[in-house]
Amino acid sequence: MNKAELRSWAKQVRKGLPVAQLSKQLVQHLACFLAPHQARHILLYSAFGTELDPADLQNLHPATYYLPRARTYALEVHPLPCRLVKHKYGFWEPAPETPRVEPAVLDAVLVPGLAFDPWGHRLGYGQGFYDRFLAQLPPRTLTIGLVADALLVPELPHDPWDVPVQFLATEQGVRAALQRL
DSSP states (O other), X not given: OOHHHHHHHHHHHHHTSOHHHHHHHHHHHHHHHHTTTTOOEXXXXXXXXXXXXXXXXXXXXXXXXXXXXXXXXXXXXXXXXXXXXXXXXXXXXXXXXXXXXXXGGXXXXXXXXXXXXXXXXXXXXXXXXXXXXXHTSOTXXXXXXXXXXXXXXXXXXXXXXXXXOSEEXXXXXXXXXXXXX
């Protein structure tokens, strides 16, 4: 399947999943994973539709949390709490006047996706926001893809500019992405 077909398939699968339950299980595993890594500055994302929702992590793991704001082909980082506004695609993001911080402050970045493969390659919505953002992070920043186990596929097509995540978090736990030899 090509990326467009995979996106359609993943959206259909995700519609049938108990997203609230899976999100709760996933954030419990995330909290246990982040504690020994001493992650104190964490970029969440604002879940929309049937995306897994990481928001409850704020109640389980003490840290400073941030949300991204989508700009023209880029993500900005804004501290929480802040005033949120609805993006044209339907998700909530920080208002334009919210102070920004440099991405280098982040210890961990939670990355949404329609599907992931064991190597950390992500199937997103095709705009490249996260690939450009992940490419600019320092190597010490943990990058964690959030995905339901049902949407962890054997292999995804990927392009040279796609940036894989280092870890995958599912309702089953958090594991390191495989490394290509």
